[in-house]
Amino acid sequence: MQMNKVIDILMIEDDFEFAKLLGSFLEKHNIKLKNYTDPFIGLSVPLEKFDLVILDLTLPGLDGLQMCKEIRKKSAVPIIISSARSDIEDKIKGLNLGADDYLPKPYDPKELVARIYSVLRRYKKIEEKNEPLLLDEKNSTIYLNSKALSLTPAEFEVLKILIKNYGNSVSKEQILYSSTVFANSSSNSLAVIINRVRKKISSIGSIKTVRGVGYRLVYHENS
Amino acid sequence: MQMNKVIDILMIEDDFEFAKLLGSFLEKHNIKLKNYTDPFIGLSVPLEKFDLVILDLTLPGLDGLQMCKEIRKKSAVPIIISSARSDIEDKIKGLNLGADDYLPKPYDPKELVARIYSVLRRYKKIEEKNEPLLLDEKNSTIYLNSKALSLTPAEFEVLKILIKNYGNSVSKEQILYSSTVFANSSSNSLAVIINRVRKKISSIGSIKTVRGVGYRLVYHENS
DNA sequence: TATAATTTTAAATATTTGTAAAATTTTACT
DNA sequence: AGTAAAATTTTACAAATATTTAAAATTATA
Numbered sequence: 418m419q420m421n422k423v424i425d426i427l428m429i430e431d432d433f434e435f436a437k438l439l440g441s442f443l444e445k446h447n448i449k450l451k452n453y454t455d456p457f458i459g460l461s462v463p464l465e466k467f468d469l470v471i472l473d474l475t476l477p478g479l480d481g482l483q484m485c486k487e488i489r490k491k492s493a494v495p496i497i498i499s500s501a502r503s504d505i506e507d508k509i510k511g512l513n514l515g516a517d518d519y520l521p522k523p524y525d526p527k528e529l530v531a532r533i534y535s536v537l538r539r540y541k542k543i544e545e546k547n548e549p550l551l552l553d554e555k556n557s558t559i560y561l562n563s564k565a566l567s568l569t570p571a572e573f574e575v576l577k578i579l580i581k582n583y584g585n586s587v588s589k590e591q592i593l594y595s596s597t598v599f600a601n602s603s604s605n606s607l608a609v610i611i612n613r614v615r616k617k618i619s620s621i622g623s624i625k626t627v628r629g630v631g632y633r634l635v636y637h638e639n640s
Numbered sequence: 641m642q643m644n645k646v647i648d649i650l651m652i653e654d655d656f657e658f659a660k661l662l663g664s665f666l667e668k669h670n671i672k673l674k675n676y677t678d679p680f681i682g683l684s685v686p687l688e689k690f691d692l693v694i695l696d697l698t699l700p701g702l703d704g705l706q707m708c709k710e711i712r713k714k715s716a717v718p719i720i721i722s723s724a725r726s727d728i729e730d731k732i733k734g735l736n737l738g739a740d741d742y743l744p745k746p747y748d749p750k751e752l753v754a755r756i757y758s759v760l761r762r763y764k765k766i767e768e769k770n771e772p773l774l775l776d777e778k779n780s781t782i783y784l785n786s787k788a789l790s791l792t793p794a795e796f797e798v799l800k801i802l803i804k805n806y807g808n809s810v811s812k813e814q815i816l817y818s819s820t821v822f823a824n825s826s827s828n829s830l831a832v833i834i835n836r837v838r839k840k841i842s843s844i845g846s847i848k849t850v851r852g853v854g855y856r857l858v859y860h861e862n863s
Numbered sequence: 864t865a866t867a868a869t870t871t872t873a874a875a876t877a878t879t880t881g882t883a884a885a886a887t888t889t890t891a892c893t
Numbered sequence: 894a895g896t897a898a899a900a901t902t903t904t905a906c907a908a909a910t911a912t913t914t915a916a917a918a919t920t921a922t923a
Contacts, residue, residue: 535735570851609902626900628890829872
């Protein structure tokens with residue numbers, strides 16, 4: 418996996434030797450591991466310095482599940498629980514307390530790396546959404562600079578397809594046949610709707626016509 | 641876990657009996673499972689209808705990893721790979737291809753449920769605390785921001801169906817035939833009830849009309 | 864049975880989509 | 894460049910569909 422940025426991970430694990438070994442392995446994968454053998458000290462660390470937390474369940478003095486709960490109270494940082502207890506109930510409790518993954522010990526460190534990247538990929542996807550038009554299909558809503566656009570159903574369908582095919586042009590037929598909304602539409606009716614959508618998104622982009630074919634969404638330079 | 645909304649899951653699994661069994665287990669946890677034994681048919685399904693995909697790795701005719709790749713090409717839908725192959729290399733490949741989790745078979749279905757919720761929580765597909773409308777079917781009550789809404793029987797039925805189908809639109813017929821409350825209703829009577837429910841939930845959401853079809857519940861942005 | 868609450872009906876209003884004609888832009892040809 | 898044909902856009906209005914209102918009918922409740 419291609420990665421330019423070093424990933425900072427906080428681990429709470431009382432087996433110091435294991436932590437050291439794991440740390441040097443992760444280093445090769447662009448991951449910097451900071452381990453605390455003492456959960457109380459680990460908890461006092463500023464969590465925002467880290468991209469992810471690896472939590473051992475069998476900690477001295479404090480239950481790892483309890484710790485997971487404590488972390489979730491103050492932060493949404495991704496958590497991977499790792500534990501020698503492969504008890505199903507522990508797994509379920511851990512995941513329900515807000516952990517993102519649960520990895521039974523012993524594990525192959527390569528799997529840990531894959532899971533770290535998987536969790537972070539998931540996490541990032543939510544963070545980085547800087548497109549001027551944001552499609553929320555479940556809510557049938559399109560946000561223009563995080564403000565909901567007021568669109569009629571037909572307008573929504575058209576813009577939805579254009580957003581989904583951003584970067585490519587879309588044929589008129591592709592739009593017309595995409596939804597029952599256009600069940601009895603002539604192709605001129607589509608032109609009318611395109612015209613109306615154009616006005617509504619004019620502040621951030623435009624719909625270029627691809628003559629003889631269809632349309633293509635483009636954003637303005639500074640968007 | 642308290643849950644309003646039914647979670648729609650697409651599964652690609654050639655063991656039909658297993659799928660059936662799992663489906664009825666998940667049902668108890670508010671999860672609706674749609675299984676396809678044929679990966680090619682499964683791939684042709686509109687992915688945006690589903691909240692998550694469960695993928696079996698050992699499929700006839702097509703490699704599961706290949707399938708994972710195909711899905712990722714067209715969608716960011718969460719994917720959990722489940723496989724009898726507990727080979728580390730497969731795990732790593734799967735996770736690196738964009739899967740969100742990898743669950744070796746055989747697994748406890750309870751763990752699957754926990755992992756489904758964990759993945760969806762990360763995707764913010766499910767609102768943990770801020771679900772503005774909470775359905776309590778046993779007590780025939782709907783809470784708006786934890787305050788009981790005053791609804792007539794017909795209003796309750798309508799809103800219940802809309803909440804349960806949050807994310808999808810519901811046809812007028814589907815509502816009308818759902819309960820004896822509407823035994824002798826014209827479709828205009830439904831419009832009147834929708835109108836009244838709209839007023840009651842206006843602070844946190846709205847009911848969008850799907851022209852020619854029915855209605856769909858949506859929540860406001862800041863809810 | 865009377866009263867209140869709820870649902871239904873029907874008519875008025877409002878919104879969304881479709882149509883057709885005019886205006887504009889693009890293309891290809893001279 | 895100039896021009897005619899084709900494609901696309903715009904406009905204004907018509908048609909279809911959905912919403913709102915208020916009052917009548919029904920149902921539930923005391």
